[in-house]
Amino acid sequence: MEPTNHPITAKAHTNIALVKYWGKKDEQLIIPQNSSLSLTLDEFYTETSVAFDDTLTTDTVQFDDHLLSAQASQKITTFLDVVRELAGITTRANVITHNHVPTAAGLASSASGFAALAGAASRAAGLTLNRRDLSRLARRGSGSATRSIYGGFAAWQMGEDDQTSYAYPIAEQVDWDIVAIALVLTTAQKKVSSRDGMRLAVNTSPFYPTWVQSSQADFKTIETAIASRDFETLGHTSEQNAMRMHALTLSSDPSFSYFNADSLKAMALIRELRAAGTACYFTMDAGPNIKILCQGQDAPTVMSQFQQVFGPESVVLTRPGNGIQISD
C-alpha cells in the first residue's frame, strides 16, 4: 500500500449512548461485554489530519495546538501501529487534531477523536475501508468511537472477536424531532478514565452480570422505540440504563462516582419538569455533564429552566449529527 502524498483530514462527531457500553471482554481488541446504542450529536466533533512522511523518525501529534510528548501521544502511536500493520507500512506520521468538545470530561471526546483518527489515518496510509471496517478500526482506539462512524442512531453489536464486533446504522437520517441538550457543568478532566472505570466494574462489582443482562433488554426496548418513534419509552429506558451503569461505579471496590453536586441538582430539576408534564429525560456518560433528551417542541422550555439555574453558557442544544467525513 502507498501512503498518500498529501495530508488527509477527517471530521467525526461524538455520540451519546442511550444503551451504554461499560465493560470489555477483551481489553486489547476492545471487544465489549454488551451491545450498545447511541445518537450522534451535531455540535460536538473532532477534526484530525494525518500525513505519513518518510523523513520522520517518530510520530508527532499536535493536539489542540500543543505538541504532545511521546508519553502523552502513546495511545495515538499505538493506534497508528494498528493502521500501519493493516496497510503494510512502517512510515511515521504527523497528526494534527482539534477537539470541538471538552477532552476527557464525559462528553465522549474519545469517540469523535478516534473515529476521526481512524478515518484520516487509514486513508492517508493508502487504505480505502468500507464503513463497517472503519468502525472496527475505530474500535481499536476507543470503544465508543466504533459508533461515531455513522450519523443519527447507531448500534455497536458486541460480537465476539475483531471481525464480528462492529457498528451499523439504525437510522442515519432521524426524521423525528429529537434533541439532546448538553449541560456542560465542568470541562475538568475526569479522575477515573472510562477505561479504568469499566475495568474496575467488571472485576469488582457484584452487580456486573445483572448489568450485562439488563442492558441487552434495554437495547431491544430502545431499538423498538426508535422504529415506532416512541419518545417516552426511548427516554425512560435511556435514563434507567444510564443510572444502572452509574450504579456499577458505586458498587465497585473501591467505589467511586462520576456525579458531582450539579449533576444531582440537574437530575432533580429534570424529574420536576417531568412531574409537571414535560417529556424530558437525562443520561450521563463517564463524567458529571448531563445530557437531556427531549423533543424539539419542548426544547425552549427546558433550556430556559437550565439557563436560569446554571447560566446560559452551560446549556448547549444538540441535534442528530452526521457520520464521518473524510477528505480525498
Ligand code: ADP
Ligand atoms: P471522554 O469522556 O472525553 O471520552 P475518555 O476517558 O473516554 O473521556 O477518553 C479521553 C481520552 O481520549 C484522552 O485522554 C485521549 O487519550 C483520547 N482522545 C480525546 N480526544 C482525542 C483526539 N482528538 N484524538 C485522539 N485521541 C483523543
Ligand code: DP6
Ligand atoms: C460511559 O469508549 O470512552 O461513554 O473503549 O476504554 O476508550 P474505551 O472507553 P470509552 O467508554 C465509553 C463509556 C460511556 C458509554 C458509551 O459511550 O457507550
Ligand code: CO
Ligand atoms: Co470516552
